[in-house]
Amino acid sequence: MKAKASTTERRNLRNGLLFCSPILVGLAAFTLYPMLASLYYSFCNYPMLKPPVWVGLANYRTLVHDPVFYKSLANTAYFAVFATPAGIITAFLLALLLNQKVKGMAVFRTMFFVPSIVPMVAGSVLWLWLLNSDYGLINTILRSAHLPAPGWMSSPDWSKPALILMSVWGVGGWMLIYLAGLQDVPIDLYEAAEIDGASPLQRLRHITIPFMSPHLFFTLIMGFIGAATYFTQAYVMTGGQGGPVDSTRFFSIYLFQNAFQYWKMGYACALAWILFILILVFTLVLFKTSARYVYYGGEK
Amino acid sequence: MMRRGYALLFFVSLLALCAGCARDSSTRPAPAKVVISVWHPWGGTQKERLAEVIAEFNRTHKDIQVRAVFTPNDLNTDQKLFTSVAAGQPPDATFVDGPQVAAWAELGALQPLDAFIRESGIKPTDYFAPCWQQNSYRGKVWAMTYCADPNFAFAWNKKVFRECGLDPEKPPTTIEELDKMNARITRIQHGRIVRIGIIPWSQFGNANSIYTWGWAFGGSFFEPKTHRITANNPRVVKAMEWMASYARKFDVSLVNGFRQGFGSREQNPFYIGRVAMQCLHISQLDDIAQYAPDLDYGLTYIPAPPDGERHPSWVGGWCLAIPKGSRHPKAAWEFLRWCCRDPKGTQAVGRMQSLLPGYRKSPYIDEVKTRPGYSQFLRIMEECRHQRPVMPAQNFYMGSLDRAVDYAIYGRMTCKEALDKSTSETQTELDMRLAGR
Numbered sequence: 001m002k003a004k005a006s007t008t009e010r011r012n013l014r015n016g017l018l019f020c021s022p023i024l025v026g027l028a029a030f031t032l033y034p035m036l037a038s039l040y041y042s043f044c045n046y047p048m049l050k051p052p053v054w055v056g057l058a059n060y061r062t063l064v065h066d067p068v069f070y071k072s073l074a075n076t077a078y079f080a081v082f083a084t085p086a087g088i089i090t091a092f093l094l095a096l097l098l099n100q101k102v103k104g105m106a107v108f109r110t111m112f113f114v115p116s117i118v119p120m121v122a123g124s125v126l127w128l129w130l131l132n133s134d135y136g137l138i139n140t141i142l143r144s145a146h147l148p149a150p151g152w153m154s155s156p157d158w159s160k161p162a163l164i165l166m167s168v169w170g171v172g173g174w175m176l177i178y179l180a181g182l183q184d185v186p187i188d189l190y191e192a193a194e195i196d197g198a199s200p201l202q203r204l205r206h207i208t209i210p211f212m213s214p215h216l217f218f219t220l221i222m223g224f225i226g227a228a229t230y231f232t233q234a235y236v237m238t239g240g241q242g243g244p245v246d247s248t249r250f251f252s253i254y255l256f257q258n259a260f261q262y263w264k265m266g267y268a269c270a271l272a273w274i275l276f277i278l279i280l281v282f283t284l285v286l287f288k289t290s291a292r293y294v295y296y297g298g299e300k
Numbered sequence: 301m302m303r304r305g306y307a308l309l310f311f312v313s314l315l316a317l318c319a320g321c322a323r324d325s326s327t328r329p330a331p332a333k334v335v336i337s338v339w340h341p342w343g344g345t346q347k348e349r350l351a352e353v354i355a356e357f358n359r360t361h362k363d364i365q366v367r368a369v370f371t372p373n374d375l376n377t378d379q380k381l382f383t384s385v386a387a388g389q390p391p392d393a394t395f396v397d398g399p400q401v402a403a404w405a406e407l408g409a410l411q412p413l414d415a416f417i418r419e420s421g422i423k424p425t426d427y428f429a430p431c432w433q434q435n436s437y438r439g440k441v442w443a444m445t446y447c448a449d450p451n452f453a454f455a456w457n458k459k460v461f462r463e464c465g466l467d468p469e470k471p472p473t474t475i476e477e478l479d480k481m482n483a484r485i486t487r488i489q490h491g492r493i494v495r496i497g498i499i500p501w502s503q504f505g506n507a508n509s510i511y512t513w514g515w516a517f518g519g520s521f522f523e524p525k526t527h528r529i530t531a532n533n534p535r536v537v538k539a540m541e542w543m544a545s546y547a548r549k550f551d552v553s554l555v556n557g558f559r560q561g562f563g564s565r566e567q568n569p570f571y572i573g574r575v576a577m578q579c580l581h582i583s584q585l586d587d588i589a590q591y592a593p594d595l596d597y598g599l600t601y602i603p604a605p606p607d608g609e610r611h612p613s614w615v616g617g618w619c620l621a622i623p624k625g626s627r628h629p630k631a632a633w634e635f636l637r638w639c640c641r642d643p644k645g646t647q648a649v650g651r652m653q654s655l656l657p658g659y660r661k662s663p664y665i666d667e668v669k670t671r672p673g674y675s676q677f678l679r680i681m682e683e684c685r686h687q688r689p690v691m692p693a694q695n696f697y698m699g700s701l702d703r704a705v706d707y708a709i710y711g712r713m714t715c716k717e718a719l720d721k722s723t724s725e726t727q728t729e730l731d732m733r734l735a736g737r
Contacts, residue, residue: 245706
């Protein structure tokens with residue numbers, strides 16, 4: 001009896017692995033191998049057309065003394081610190097509004113979701129026009145309200161806020177996650193709270209937000225990773241330079257420049273690994289502390 | 301059992317298919333023509349015009365067939381070519397931007413052409429000097445000039461000059477005159493620029509602007525014998541200070557915001573009279589004829605200070621090269637030779653693409669001598685003395701200069717500091733690349 005079970009088990013394992021094999025092979029060939037290779041190259045000088053030469057920690061030593069490395073890190077931190085919360089708050093407020101029972105809600109939901117499926121390059125070009133300091137829609141509105149009209153992408157002080165503003169425009173995906181989450185909040189809790197005389201704000205604070213905390217946490221992590229690797233929009237909108245005055249030279253742009261413009265693949269790999277470690281550490285810290293503010297239904 | 305049968309059937313049919321493939325390829329007759337692939341960077345109308353050039357080549361060459369593939373490269377994107385060379389599957393010939401030739405040669409992406417050049421009896425003096433210099437690196441020649449772009453002609457809008465009470469037939473010849481005219485032309489209303497005389501750093505990007513004005517002021521950027529970067533040459537600093545003076549005069553964010561409002565072609569600010577003076581690239585002659593046929597403008601030499609360089613200019617333009625690992629280098633060379641040196645070929649390139657050949661004895665050169673616009677560009681080419689530094693860190697240098705201009709015009713650094721920084725960081729990069737690292 002026992003022997004038979006183990007035969008079945010073994011067959012199941014074999015079949016299971018067989019069914020999984022395409023993705024296992026794919027992961028090994030296209031994720032694991034490149035990662036390990038990049039780790040190796042980060043200890044090499046590797047100008048792509050010549051064989052890599054082992055240089056030990058030289059790339060990492062250069063990196064520690066590289067002012068542009070710190071500048072790009074600071075730019076990225078600025079972006080992550082402002083863009084992630086701004087996106088989360090906007091998406092959450094939108095989801096709350098779009099969760100109301102109003103006629104034609106499907107139309108509103110679609111309208112707010114559409115920006116997130118606009119291709120990134122097309123969206124960036126569109127925003128270049130919206131943000132244009134002379135003729136852009138945003139400055140036209142600001143001027144008509146007698147507010148100062150900043151230079152946006154032509155001003156080193158306003159270029160990052162401009163990109164943050166633009167990133168908030170594309171939060172439709174997160175909004176959708178929140179909308180799904182809001183459907184799961186038990187209605188009886190709201191009813192009980194209402195009977196007890198809780199105000200809408202209290203209901204939001206003590207029922208909605210705790211129940212939504214896993215969703216908020218998920219988007220916080222994803223948002224942070226997305227911000228840390230922010231690239232396409234800044235690349236498109238500044239012609240690949242990260243200007244003006246390096247104000248949008250984000251970490252990924254500097255990495256790209258080293259890899260594909262200056263052919264310093266080894267140095268670029270070192271940069272990539274530093275970024276990977278930073279993201280890993282930050283994500284782990286978030287996860288470790290998450291027990292304090294993330295509530296999974298059913299816990300005591 | 302049944303399932304196993306299907307699997308067997310599938311396996312056998314797969315084998316049969318493979319065998320079929322093998323037999324098919326072994327019995328295919330050898331092609332009568334050598335088909336070579338050429339990677340080119342042109343889209344839009346230039347792509348169609350290049351197709352005409354290639355059709356002409358194919359028509360006149362019975363044994364070679366060229367297949368053009370749009371695979372752009374520029375100072376920032378060489379990934380495709382490099383990947384193909386590294387993988388041993390490069391195109392047979394490729395277009396390469398002039399200032400990239402040395403770097404690609406240093407990295408081993410190209411093969412030297414000296415043997416072919418000797419065989420074909422080509423002499424350096426057949427070409428405009430800066431064209432030949434741009435392609436010579438470490439004592440070898442790595443590419444042939446496909447088109448010589450005389451950068452730049454200085455264009456002024458005669459209509460705007462008339463409106464501002466300036467003599468429409470008298471363009472500025474010195475920087476002092478240019479400043480005076482700019483002051484007459486520029487109009488700012490309610491904190492917005494209505495019209496500006498010239499934007500010094502808007503001559504095809506920050507880096508090309510500082511090259512243009514740096515040479516105009518009599519500066520130099522590179523010492524080839526000692527491999528020294530000289531971006532902080534006092535005259536280049538002077539040029540940069542002049543550029544930055546415009547940024548201070550008009551608020552740089554305002555000017556750059558104004559710039560961003562425009563595009564190319566029909567939106568070009570010079571074509572619509574919003575910028576009255578501008579360096580003009582040779583390809584814009586056709587552009588203006590097509591998109592702004594009524595534009596009343598003149599062409600002359602770039603103005604320069606009295607102690608600077610008379611009639612300053614530098615050469616740009618595309619070259620053709622043979623990547624390392626090319627499977628048909630001989631056929632590829634024939635394509636290079638025809639496009640870049642053959643009287644008929646250079647004439648075809650000139651006529652079809654409206655580009656100036658680097659081969660100075662091309663019959664096309666005689667054709668444009670009397671043609672309006674082109675004749676001025678030809679005069680500039682004949683006096684042209686400069687090419688961007690021929691060294692393997694040129695793209696790094698361009699990026700560095702680009703940023704130096706940014707830091708200077710936004711007032712985040714003095715011009716001297718910005719150019720000192722550019723000099724030292726590019727020198728470090730160049731030394732590293734020369735050391736083969």
